[in-house]
Amino acid sequence: MNHLYLKGIEKGYYHSDSDSFELNIPQLTIQEGELFALLGPSGCGKTTLLKVVAGLLEPDRGEVLLGDQTISKIPTEKRGLGMVFQQALLFPHMTVEANVAFGLKMKGISKGVRLEKAKSMLKAVGLSGFGDRFPAELSGGQQQRVSLARALVTCPQVLLLDEPFSSLDPELREEMRDLLKGLQQDYKLTTLLVTHDVNEAFVLADKIGIMKQGRIMQIDQPQILYENPNSPEIALFLGARNVIYGQLSQGVFRTGSFKLAVPGKEEFYQQSGWIVLRSENLKLCPVPASTEFSQINRDLILRGSVVKSVFSQGSYHVTVQIESQSVNLSFPADQSSKPGLGEALELTYDPQSLVFIPEY
Ligand SMILES: Nc1ncnc2c1ncn2[C@@H]1O[C@H](COP(=O)(O)OP(=O)(O)OP(=O)(O)O)[C@@H](O)[C@H]1O
Numbered sequence: 001m002n003h004l005y006l007k008g009i010e011k012g013y014y015h016s017d018s019d020s021f022e023l024n025i026p027q028l029t030i031q032e033g034e035l036f037a038l039l040g041p042s043g044c045g046k047t048t049l050l051k052v053v054a055g056l057l058e059p060d061r062g063e064v065l066l067g068d069q070t071i072s073k074i075p076t077e078k079r080g081l082g083m084v085f086q087q088a089l090l091f092p093h094m095t096v097e098a099n100v101a102f103g104l105k106m107k108g109i110s111k112g113v114r115l116e117k118a119k120s121m122l123k124a125v126g127l128s129g130f131g132d133r134f135p136a137e138l139s140g141g142q143q144q145r146v147s148l149a150r151a152l153v154t155c156p157q158v159l160l161l162d163e164p165f166s167s168l169d170p171e172l173r174e175e176m177r178d179l180l181k182g183l184q185q186d187y188k189l190t191t192l193l194v195t196h197d198v199n200e201a202f203v204l205a206d207k208i209g210i211m212k213q214g215r216i217m218q219i220d221q222p223q224i225l226y227e228n229p230n231s232p233e234i235a236l237f238l239g240a241r242n243v244i245y246g247q248l249s250q251g252v253f254r255t256g257s258f259k260l261a262v263p264g265k266e267e268f269y270q271q272s273g274w275i276v277l278r279s280e281n282l283k284l285c286p287v288p289a290s291t292e293f294s295q296i297n298r299d300l301i302l303r304g305s306v307v308k309s310v311f312s313q314g315s316y317h318v319t320v321q322i323e324s325q326s327v328n329l330s331f332p333a334d335q336s337s338k339p340g341l342g343e344a345l346e347l348t349y350d351p352q353s354l355v356f357i358p359e360y
Contacts, residue, residue, distance in 0.1 A: 009062035040211030082151030097131035256324030
């Protein structure tokens with residue numbers, strides 16, 4: 001069993017200007033073969049936690065276990081880890097092949113075997129024929145492939161990735177994500193990825209932990225997390241654009257003069273909280289819904305006027321003022337002409353897609 005288990009990890013940085021930071025992870029399990037993404041904004045403590053796992057930083061308290069064995073006192077190079085960082089950090093004076101084979105050399109593996117393994121790993125990352133080059137003769141994306149090959153060639157028990165593709169351009173980033181996901185699944189590698197990129201976490205991870213100010217706020221599979229954020233901050237961080245505070249009572253959500261039917265949530269009585277109305281779940285009613293689209297439940301129609309209308313990447317992004325509340329939605333530009341400022345719109349939504357986060 002090679003699951004990674006963190007128990008009672010605490011690490012503090014205390015500054016005289018009172019801008020201190022405390023990492024506090026009571027427990028965290030990353031299952032064998034799972035890709036776990038720690039996702040959070042800059043400064044929330046992702047790298048600090050990764051360094052603790054790597055043995056690059058000693059925690060004030062707590063233990064890191066691999067399977068049933070504590071590895072807290074084992075030095076980094078003996079922990080059986082593969083690591084890939086934002087920068088490739090290759091040895092500039094060594095060839096690509098020698099860079100990849102370096103970890104095997106440290107393990108005392110014979111030259112013939114290590115060169116053979118390095119060649120085959122370079123092939124796995126799509127760099128056959130590049131072994132004799134030096135790092136400076138490679139593009140940034142190719143250098144990151146080499147660092148991935150170098151991390152994998154020693155058959156690590158755990159792979160640690162710190163924003164590995166953030167310095168690459170978007171197209172290359174996608175290519176590298178596919179490569180990583182394929183290799184991680186082929187080798188069934190227990191993997192901890194830290195990233196601030198929501199899309200990256202959702203594309204790659206089996207499970208995501210959302211971090212804020214040194215703590216993990218929610219852990220779930222990507223879709224469950226997206227559909228059930230447990231706080232308004234998480235809903236906003238994951239891209240929801242309408243997170244509205246108000247009161248839910250007997251199936252109706254109210255804030256100011258804005259009213260929203262929330263069928264199926266009649267159990268709440270005068271409960272304060274946040275409704276998450278995702279912009280992609282709001283739709284335009286094609287013609288006055290009240291007349292021609294009587295099949296649409298009239299309770300699910302919202303009427304308002306356009307206060308902002310922008311075209312970007314094939315879609316219109318529109319803000320509609322509905323009573324006291326402004327609401328954002330996006331829809332493909334080929335569905336309608338661009339809504340003009342002041343134009344009256346009728347919108348509808350799928351009540352199943354609404355999320356209510358009670359305030360306790
Ligand atoms: N060696 C250090 N000494 C003092 N404070 C530190 C040290 N390293 C990190 N910090 C502080 O700890 C907090 C967490 O830093 P960390 O690098 O873990 O965050 P992060 O989530 O990885 O951020 P980013 O995404 O920007 O890399 C920050 O407030 C940072 O300023």
